Amino acid sequence: MAPVAMMSTVPATDASTRPGCGGALTPAVLVHTIKRTDAIDEQQTEAYKKLEVLLTYSRQILTENDLGGYTIPAKGLYPYQWNWDSALVAMGWATFDEARAWEEMTKLFSAQWDDGMVSHIVFHKPSTTYFPGPEIWGSVEKPRKSTGITQPPVAAITVHKLYEQAVNKELALTKVRELFPKLLAWHRWFKTARDPENTGLVATLHPWESGMDNSPAWDEPLRNVPVDDIPPYVRADLTHVNSSMRPSQAEYDRFLTLVYRFRAVDYDCKQLYYLSPFRVTDLCTNSVLYRANLSLRWLAEMLGELDVVPEIDEWLEGFRVAFSSLYDPAVKMFKSKDQLTGKLLNASTSAGFLPLFARIATPSQAQELAATLEQWLSCVKYGIPSNDPNSADFEPLRYWRGPIWAIVNWMITDGLLAYGYDALAQRVESDTYELLGSGICEYYDPTDGKPAGGGSFSWTAAMCLAWLGKCATSA
Numbered sequence: 376m377a378p379v380a381m382m383s384t385v386p387a388t389d390a391s392t393r394p395g396c397g398g399a400l401t402p403a404v405l406v407h408t409i410k411r412t413d414a415i416d417e418q419q420t421e422a423y424k425k426l427e428v429l430l431t432y433s434r435q436i437l438t439e440n441d442l443g444g445y446t447i448p449a450k451g452l453y454p455y456q457w458n459w460d461s462a463l464v465a466m467g468w469a470t471f472d473e474a475r476a477w478e479e480m481t482k483l484f485s486a487q488w489d490d491g492m493v494s495h496i497v498f499h500k501p502s503t504t505y506f507p508g509p510e511i512w513g514s515v516e517k518p519r520k521s522t523g524i525t526q527p528p529v530a531a532i533t534v535h536k537l538y539e540q541a542v543n544k545e546l547a548l549t550k551v552r553e554l555f556p557k558l559l560a561w562h563r564w565f566k567t568a569r570d571p572e573n574t575g576l577v578a579t580l581h582p583w584e585s586g587m588d589n590s591p592a593w594d595e596p597l598r599n600v601p602v603d604d605i606p607p608y609v610r611a612d613l614t615h616v617n618s619s620m621r622p623s624q625a626e627y628d629r630f631l632t633l634v635y636r637f638r639a640v641d642y643d644c645k646q647l648y649y650l651s652p653f654r655v656t657d658l659c660t661n662s663v664l665y666r667a668n669l670s671l672r673w674l675a676e677m678l679g680e681l682d683v684v685p686e687i688d689e690w691l692e693g694f695r696v697a698f699s700s701l702y703d704p705a706v707k708m709f710k711s712k713d714q715l716t717g718k719l720l721n722a723s724t725s726a727g728f729l730p731l732f733a734r735i736a737t738p739s740q741a742q743e744l745a746a747t748l749e750q751w752l753s754c755v756k757y758g759i760p761s762n763d764p765n766s767a768d769f770e771p772l773r774y775w776r777g778p779i780w781a782i783v784n785w786m787i788t789d790g791l792l793a794y795g796y797d798a799l800a801q802r803v804e805s806d807t808y809e810l811l812g813s814g815i816c817e818y819y820d821p822t823d824g825k826p827a828g829g830g831s832f833s834w835t836a837a838m839c840l841a842w843l844g845k846c847a848t849s850a
């Protein structure tokens with residue numbers, strides 16, 4: 376790999392040839408040393424230079440993945456607009472082009488369904504490099520051109536952050552006014568379509584909705600999904616990434632079975648909740664939605680939309696009451712739940728730490744989660760693995776069954792800081808910086824830090840800009 380100081384322009388394809396940061400001066404270390412000393416010494420200046428190279432490269436990735444108002448996650452592998460990717464990517468855009476960040480959100484909501492749902496993928500332009508595309512979802516034509524399922528609702532958190540951090544407050548206010556009713560409609564959809572029995576927590580009906588598609592948490596509920604006689608298909612993902620890193624064929628058969636069953640009722644949200652053979656309480660979706668509701672409430676107050684505040688407060692209270700049922704004190708972790716069997720799911724995954732991001736964990740749960748996280752980190756070189764490194768089904772390179780995802784590291788770090796676990800947060804942040812220094816890719820092997828999955832990956836670049844870059848420069 377070329378030494379980072381010598382790289383002026385950065386190649387955008389092969390993860391193994393992208394710039395490294397080297398050295399031990401991570402943003403977190405920079406922040407801490409600068410707070411202690413006042414002066415910036417030579418070593419720190421050098422570290423800043425390295426960080427700047429990484430930030431420049433990250434901006435370049437977003438720019439190259441910009442297909443006109445929306446950012447694809449990665450060329451070839453993911454050629455459309457993905458929901459939670461876009462919300463996270465907008466945070467990255469906001470660090471150097473606020474107008475473009477708002478555009479990302481506007482474009483995502485341009486495909487909002489009449490019932491309020493915001494799809495997990497929007498098919499703005501045709502592509503042949505991804506399966507299943509619009510023809511399988513039955514949404515080749517407008518007004519749909521999007522999938523009939525959703526993804527973790529990060530958007531309100533993004534809109535809140537974008538507004539708070541905006542330099543151009545006038546533009547920000549216009550955009551918030553425009554987006555607020557759409558966000559509210561989506562959150563109302565979650566309540567009515569995904570919690571029709573008013574349990575306080577929302578259901579996830581497809582592993583793709585969880586954003587953590589082949590998480591070991593879904594093994595059990597997926598076993599109860601029968602494989603229908605679906606049309607033969609060819610997976611496109613395996614032409615981009617080695618099959619040993621991707622979900623299995625058995626999982627894909629079930630993913631597709633669910634799509635065809637949902638399509639058969641035209642994705643009617645009133646029916647899906649009751650007919651889906653896969654229905655779980657996903658920790659990621661519920662944690663993100665809780666936090667997003669806090670943001671929505673903040674936005675409502677800022678806009679003077681006070682009449683909706685009691686409704687949001689009721690949702691928040693419902694979450695708080697029900698969330699405690701997802702905590703497993705025996706293993707000091709939150710667990711997802713199979714709604715169809717009523718059982719907590721065995722797997723301990725990185726989603727189990729997301730109640731920290733939500734701020735819904737109690738202080739004593741937070742303390743136990745921090746201890747669990749420390750134990751996990753003692754088993755791997757870099758954190759945070761997406762699956763418990765002590766478990767038999769830990770696979771360091773298979774997608775959501777072991778690898779590290781920068782977006783999850785950001786969310787958990789944000790939560791650790793909120794609960795006062797600064798040293799642990801710093802460890803995760805430093806690890807992330809070192810990992811990203813070896814390439815801005817989809818995910819990383821926690822045992823050796825090797826970059827893997829898709830290269831030049833948008834949300835990883837966005838985390839570099841919105842999290843690591845900001846953290847160092849705000850010192």
Ligand SMILES: O=C(O)[C@@H](CO)O[C@H]1O[C@H](CO)[C@@H](O)[C@H](O)[C@H]1O
Pocket residue numbers: 448453457458459460495583585586587588612
């Ligand atoms: O594997 C796939 O085909 C898609 C299916 O939605 O899912 C992966 O890529 C998306 C785009 O980056 C992410 O949004 C998901 O979280 C991640 O699991």
